[in-house]
Amino acid sequence: MVVVKMTEGVEWALHCCLDLAWAGDTPVPAARLAAHHGLPPAYLTKQLQALGRAGIVRSTPGPRGGYLLDRPPHTVTLMDVVAAVDGTDPAFRCTEIRADGPHTTRCAIDTAMARADLAWRRELAARTLADLDADVRRADPDAPATTRARLT
Amino acid sequence: MVVVKMTEGVEWALHCCLDLAWAGDTPVPAARLAAHHGLPPAYLTKQLQALGRAGIVRSTPGPRGGYLLDRPPHTVTLMDVVAAVDGTDPAFRCTEIRADGPHTTRCAIDTAMARADLAWRRELAARTLADLDADVRRADPDAPATTRARLT
């Protein structure tokens, strides 16, 4: 059992969420987002659909359609995005099944790993898209406007 | 790119470390450890060798040989074991390479992820084999002695 903490798809999804936050209420087609990041459109689509199912993003079909951020940036945590894309995988589960009788208590290793996993999630849940936006503006105040111009 | 992950090998390595702590100064052959957990011996060997290279475990060849824990349990953190088995992988690296000039500052997403990863590692570094031992004894005071008897 490999406990995967994060896939590349999360990184893309986060960048796109930030892009959509900057794009405001102008829908951005998946193809444009993909081109902006130099990503394969067909795969990015999957991440966007996952974000849609999680209620983070909304889509409108047809010409002038595309994706919109469906919640205020300060209400979308990084954990929300990770959960949407990588799934809300069960945390570390110790696979040990010793033949020493019924396990009444949880394996100590399992508990320790779950604690570390929780610390990781807590950190991700403590930061939102608005925080990322603030970080970017601090380093490069023009980035949001530039991105918006490129995407809309 | 899968960023941070944990392999099944870590779980096995941790169990074996605890087993060796209980076995005291009696060497335990890899084959016996594997049988005790119902694991493929040839693969467990790899984890044990990794632990050896990290200085967590020591081995003696020949009859009556096997593996020994090479450090006091309270000096071996879970992070040590994870690093030994899964490698000290570089933390999350944002792969984004936009064509908008040289990146002087680190990507905001990268920073946020690194922070979460650090929280995870810190939690693992805060717990040692001795802590696990204490947890197990609290739940089942006989477990260490039982395991020791089975392995030596």
Place this chain on the structure above:
DNA sequence: ATAAATCTGGATATGTGATGTCCAGGATTC
């Protein structure tokens, strides 16, 4: 109405890395 743009969701291919196996060599004990 018709055409164009865009999303939806499933089927499927590809590639990487974890998992698992095997073997020839060397060290140690008896």
Place this chain on the structure above:
DNA sequence: GAATCCTGGACATCACATATCCAGATTTAT
């Protein structure tokens, strides 16, 4: 010298992230 056990590399296998494709549905624009 024989048996036990570790070492390290080469190799096979398998799961899953990554990537692609396509037939349908939905909306906008003319």
